Amino acid sequence: MTKAEKEKQAGVSGNERIVAFSDGVFAIVITLLVLEIKVPEIAAGLVAEELPRALVDLWPKVLSHFVSFAVLGIYWVGHHTMFMYIKRHDRVLLWLNILFLMFVSSMPFPTGLLSQYGDQQIALVIYCGVLILAGLAAIAMWWYATGDRRLVDEDIDPTLIALIYRRGLLTPAIYLVAIVASFVSLGIAELFVVIAILIYVVPNPLTYHRKTVR
Amino acid sequence: MTKAEKEKQAGVSGNERIVAFSDGVFAIVITLLVLEIKVPEIAAGLVAEELPRALVDLWPKVLSHFVSFAVLGIYWVGHHTMFMYIKRHDRVLLWLNILFLMFVSSMPFPTGLLSQYGDQQIALVIYCGVLILAGLAAIAMWWYATGDRRLVDEDIDPTLIALIYRRGLLTPAIYLVAIVASFVSLGIAELFVVIAILIYVVPNPLTYHRKTVR
Amino acid sequence: MTKAEKEKQAGVSGNERIVAFSDGVFAIVITLLVLEIKVPEIAAGLVAEELPRALVDLWPKVLSHFVSFAVLGIYWVGHHTMFMYIKRHDRVLLWLNILFLMFVSSMPFPTGLLSQYGDQQIALVIYCGVLILAGLAAIAMWWYATGDRRLVDEDIDPTLIALIYRRGLLTPAIYLVAIVASFVSLGIAELFVVIAILIYVVPNPLTYHRKTVR
Amino acid sequence: MTKAEKEKQAGVSGNERIVAFSDGVFAIVITLLVLEIKVPEIAAGLVAEELPRALVDLWPKVLSHFVSFAVLGIYWVGHHTMFMYIKRHDRVLLWLNILFLMFVSSMPFPTGLLSQYGDQQIALVIYCGVLILAGLAAIAMWWYATGDRRLVDEDIDPTLIALIYRRGLLTPAIYLVAIVASFVSLGIAELFVVIAILIYVVPNPLTYHRKTVR
Secondary structure, eight states: OOHHHHHHSOSEEOOHHHHHHHHHHHHHHHHHGGGGSOOOOOOGGGHHHHHHHHHHHTHHHHHHHHHHHHHHHHHHHHHHHHHHHBOEEOHHHHHHHHHHHHHHHTTHHHHHHHHHSTTOHHHHHHHHHHHHHHHHHHHHHHHHHHGGGOSBOTTOOHHHHHHHHHHHHHHHHHHHHHHHHHTTOHHHHHHHHHHHHHHHHSOOTTTOBTTTBO | OOHHHHHHSOSEEOOHHHHHHHHHHHHHHHHHGGGGSOOOOOOGGGHHHHHHHHHHHTHHHHHHHHHHHHHHHHHHHHHHHHHHHBOEEOHHHHHHHHHHHHHHHTTHHHHHHHHHSTTOHHHHHHHHHHHHHHHHHHHHHHHHHHGGGOSBOTTOOHHHHHHHHHHHHHHHHHHHHHHHHHTTOHHHHHHHHHHHHHHHHSOOTTTOBTTTBO | OOHHHHHHSOSEEOOHHHHHHHHHHHHHHHHHGGGGSOOOOOOGGGHHHHHHHHHHHTHHHHHHHHHHHHHHHHHHHHHHHHHHHBOEEOHHHHHHHHHHHHHHHTTHHHHHHHHHSTTOHHHHHHHHHHHHHHHHHHHHHHHHHHGGGSSBOTTOOHHHHHHHHHHHHHHHHHHHHHHHHHTTOHHHHHHHHHHHHHHHHSOOTTTOBTTTBO | OOHHHHHHSOSEEOOHHHHHHHHHHHHHHHHHGGGGSOOOOOOGGGHHHHHHHHHHHTHHHHHHHHHHHHHHHHHHHHHHHHHHHBOEEOHHHHHHHHHHHHHHHTTHHHHHHHHHSTTOHHHHHHHHHHHHHHHHHHHHHHHHHHGGGSSBOTTOOHHHHHHHHHHHHHHHHHHHHHHHHHTTOHHHHHHHHHHHHHHHHSOOTTTOBTTTBO
């Protein structure tokens, strides 16, 4: 690349700190989720009889912990995939990433809300709402970075750009459907949250393309 | 660079650990802020009626969480910008950075104070005071690193040095104005805190220079 | 390596983010363990007499903190060893790693459970159970990465693969024995947990091979 | 370096994960310290009169937070300095480092103890005791790494090895003196803790050598 071409490029190279900062936020959020699961307090004389039951009662919390862990895993894998192709950054990207991390780091609250008030529609709406916002922030990053090939390589494969768009929009779309479904039935809405995980974790043509995105 | 020139240089190269350590502190502080927002406890029979209202009542906490997130974002972006030009480090820089991180890591306390006692001037004064101290520590780092070109490249652009100074001094200056304004009206003072965020997030000639600082 | 050979390879290179993310989770989990140890609350007039005793009473918690710290150390060293040989990654590996981290990040709960209800078999069973699941997830990663030499070098030493398998299977095996032993005696079961640590920390032919694995 | 020479070397190169893991633990511990400082709870009608006073009463906690922050800063700078010269690692070093981090990550407990029971000798003895153990673990790492030049460069400057020893032994020595002094007067003992910080932060011939250690 000539110096003139370099001048033309937007942003500067060296994304190490962005990804390190983001990895830190993800690692902390994911670990804090488990702190929601408290060791049950049982009166001394009753431990033997009541502890097993108290642990079984924790099951919904454990489950919602696993779900949120998997959901955050989806977002981390997505972020990782985008930043394999985003080669440079400027301040707009930094701030879009901070916006994205703001929603991601908020997850302990909606997770706690959902695990405590799982039978309330509003808890599920907030849970899915925060995830939609995080998803839109991620999409905004991809849109900004790839528009005019601003922060990606000039010769990036257009089908790759489209694939990451599709994967990135799929998540908010499913959570939006879950919110709509919650007006009919909370059970169906929760089913969609689980389906979102399966779509991303289980390899399938919608989200998976062996040669370009991992 | 000849060996003689290298000898002349202050400090040693390799700032990876400084930035990794700093990124870690920022990631943790930013994530801990959300723990201030607690899931409301509501008696079993009243959940359906009272939960929506209890969530609306959390709004000031959510807002102060967002503000502190953005403020810490400003400081992280600033730290990142400085360390794109600081190429070496010595013990003085290490300790100035630790001083900076000490104020940054303190932020959960003033944030909690402000979200709980937002109508008390002292809460706002402490909030802005900690941010001023963090800003001054950052400025001290830049002053130390660029004086005699101690830890930056010899041929660094002087307008760049000045620009980072201006941006670095702008933050403490605004928070100082906010403290002064708080003697007149808390609302005006809080407005300045929000203005500080806008100045840094929205691209503008005061803080933004496409070619040199991102 | 020719381009054709590269095409044949599964996965992409660049595991920095996987290990950074994992290191972050380990660092946080290991540090959160100590938060279980609370400063005792003593009425003002009785501090001088009662504080020493209250601190001695914390001893079981301190001990279980040390044990969990060492256990997580074993898993971190194992993860580090595997990722010295895993050179590339794909989405399956990313998700196996997330699964592994999910169990690792859960450790504060079983640790708290065991330190509070150390005399209950169910606490020890859950503690060892989570560790077995984490161990099996680690083994699954190694199995996936080394099968067909998918994500490791073609010419990796087969005895090295076998050694890491042996070390990786040893941990879950010991914890399984501890669970079985807990039906006979909790003391013996806890002994096995301590033995597992000694086997990994003290150099010995079972887990240690100077030339290949450190 | 010939292949034969490489074979002779103990350990493997690539310390990135050790330092990343250590930086993570330090970043988290240092940030958790501030959580000890709780926002005071004041009855609604009395806030205006009582909040300033309640904040002043927090001063000892703020101070002990600053002291622990600086002390952990000393250990981080020391760890950073050692790992500028430790070029390789083996399992013994990994485990010595984990031992070191175990004591470092314990610091929230003695810090909380000291800030709550600052007038009790036992609190200061435990505080200094944990720091002594962390210091000894660090020294053990240096002793292991430099013995037979095991994990450092063959031609490392012997005066540098001695200097790092001196600096590393100075910390535990001062804390030992503080423990001894605590039998005479708690105030004098606390003075030694502060002196230890000054010795490391303020450049002086005991700990500072511009050309070799930063």
